Amino acid sequence: MRDTGKETEPDRLVQDDVEHVWHHLFQHSAIASKEPMIMAEGQGLRLRDIRGREYLDATSGGVWCVNVGYGRASIAEAVCEQLKKLPYYAATAGNIPYARFAAKLAALMPGLNRVYLSNSGSEANEKAYKMVRAIGHMKHGGKKKTVLYRHRDYHGTTIGALSSTGQQERREWFGPFAPGFAEIPHASCYRCAFGKTYPGCDIDCARAMETVIQREGPDEVGAVIFEPITAGGGVIPPVREYYDVIREICGRYGLLLIMDEVVCGMGRTGKWFGYMHYDAKPDIVTMAKGVASAYMPISVTATTENVFAQFLHDPGDKLAYFRDISTFGGCAAACTAALESTRIIEDENLLENCRLMGERLLDGLKGMLDIPHVGDVRGRGLLCGIELVEDKKTRQPVSEAHVLKVVGDIAAQGVLVGRTNRSLPGHNNIINLAPALVATKDDIDTILGAVKNALLKTAS
Numbered sequence: 001m002r003d004t005g006k007e008t009e010p011d012r013l014v015q016d017d018v019e020h021v022w023h024h025l026f027q028h029s030a031i032a033s034k035e036p037m038i039m040a041e042g043q044g045l046r047l048r049d050i051r052g053r054e055y056l057d058a059t060s061g062g063v064w065c066v067n068v069g070y071g072r073a074s075i076a077e078a079v080c081e082q083l084k085k086l087p088y089y090a091a092t093a094g095n096i097p098y099a100r101f102a103a104k105l106a107a108l109m110p111g112l113n114r115v116y117l118s119n120s121g122s123e124a125n126e127k128a129y130k131m132v133r134a135i136g137h138m139k140h141g142g143k144k145k146t147v148l149y150r151h152r153d154y155h156g157t158t159i160g161a162l163s164s165t166g167q168q169e170r171r172e173w174f175g176p177f178a179p180g181f182a183e184i185p186h187a188s189c190y191r192c193a194f195g196k197t198y199p200g201c202d203i204d205c206a207r208a209m210e211t212v213i214q215r216e217g218p219d220e221v222g223a224v225i226f227e228p229i230t231a232g233g234g235v236i237p238p239v240r241e242y243y244d245v246i247r248e249i250c251g252r253y254g255l256l257l258i259m260d261e262v263v264c265g266m267g268r269t270g271k272w273f274g275y276m277h278y279d280a281k282p283d284i285v286t287m288a289k290g291v292a293s294a295y296m297p298i299s300v301t302a303t304t305e306n307v308f309a310q311f312l313h314d315p316g317d318k319l320a321y322f323r324d325i326s327t328f329g330g331c332a333a334a335c336t337a338a339l340e341s342t343r344i345i346e347d348e349n350l351l352e353n354c355r356l357m358g359e360r361l362l363d364g365l366k367g368m369l370d371i372p373h374v375g376d377v378r379g380r381g382l383l384c385g386i387e388l389v390e391d392k393k394t395r396q397p398v399s400e401a402h403v404l405k406v407v408g409d410i411a412a413q414g415v416l417v418g419r420t421n422r423s424l425p426g427h428n429n430i431i432n433l434a435p436a437l438v439a440t441k442d443d444i445d446t447i448l449g450a451v452k453n454a455l456l457k458t459a460s
Helices: 009-020 060-064 073-085 096-108 121-139 159-163 204-216 242-253 305-309 332-347 350-366 400-412 441-457
Strands: 039-043 046-049 054-057 114-118 146-150 181-184 221-226 256-260 284-287 299-303 374-379 384-388 430-433
Touching: 054 060, 054 441, 073 332, 096 114, 096 299, 096 332, 114 121, 114 305, 121 159, 121 221, 121 256, 121 284, 121 299, 146 204, 181 204, 204 221, 204 242, 221 242, 242 256, 299 305, 332 350, 350 374, 350 384, 350 441, 384 400, 400 430, 400 441, 430 441
Parallel strands: 146 181, 146 221, 221 256, 256 284
Antiparallel strands: 039 046, 046 054, 114 299, 284 299, 374 384, 384 430
């Protein structure tokens, strides 16, 4: 039993956490001798924990979602007012914020006109897969239901989403997986799956998709899903021509192109969506993290009018519509938070700030390429990665212990960064940087200074 008379409030919180909280992606044996980090408040990019320690958050909330930064009173106030009017009604009906947000989102992404709401990125992708399978049933005699996915891409934590995730350690122990998914090669030039060098490679990583289609059967494959820029799998922006090849193959075989914008969406790359850096023309776009900057949970599966029209049938056919529901798709307050977050991005010109600060961040990281163990740096906007290697010629990855040491040293300097974690066997060697879109030059320089100091300290 506790001796509550001697405990401080932080002590009580730590004990409550240790005794009752089940953290995500966390080996709880690790806090047997070290107390967990418990955050208390934030403003902009700055966080303070319950012990009063301050950090510059270069992860936008740990998983890249607090796009407009902490402490946005206008979002809290807008949500509060909406909660007083109407917190929720199931999306079998409409509500005012949902209608307004759907129209706003459609205006931001020409060609995509329908907005289906749910509450997580995994769920948004599940909706996309169900749409593909339903269309296969209605239009193709039960065929064209297989969805292709790319090695190193991540699409969520549910069994269906994990079935389409190209990160083996994420999948370990959780099978058997859902049938109807097949993998295509990754798009990393640094570790080309074909041993070639861009631009003399004919973009074989994209053309390999056709080989997989032929293997699975063109009459069975109905769609392909991509992160426009692979995020947690190593921060990998494909080369400019990549999606030209993909789109041509999709057109030739009648495949729907799904873009998973859960990380890249709502400004993370300097454009509203990552696919806008390419001539991709998606049929379905999913998004979550930055939609409301994590002030409320919300996700979106957006489609073209053509995809939506596949579900328009005689009402007398009781099964011929999209028979799906997401309980919290009816959360009016989440749509309100999304509208206000979007307004902030527009009014404060945060896409341009993201582009400029992203260039500053990436240029600064490229200046570290002569430091031992820095094999490659890459990114787009405020989404950057540093790949660490033992040997720059062989490109052998450093150990996870080495990466942890670097990340720990950066944290000791008061800056929080991320890393690939239990994702890619033997290749969890990438440090991830994704500060909020409100980052300033001073923020970027602080991040770069801490990263450089840590890399130099662990260079031997």
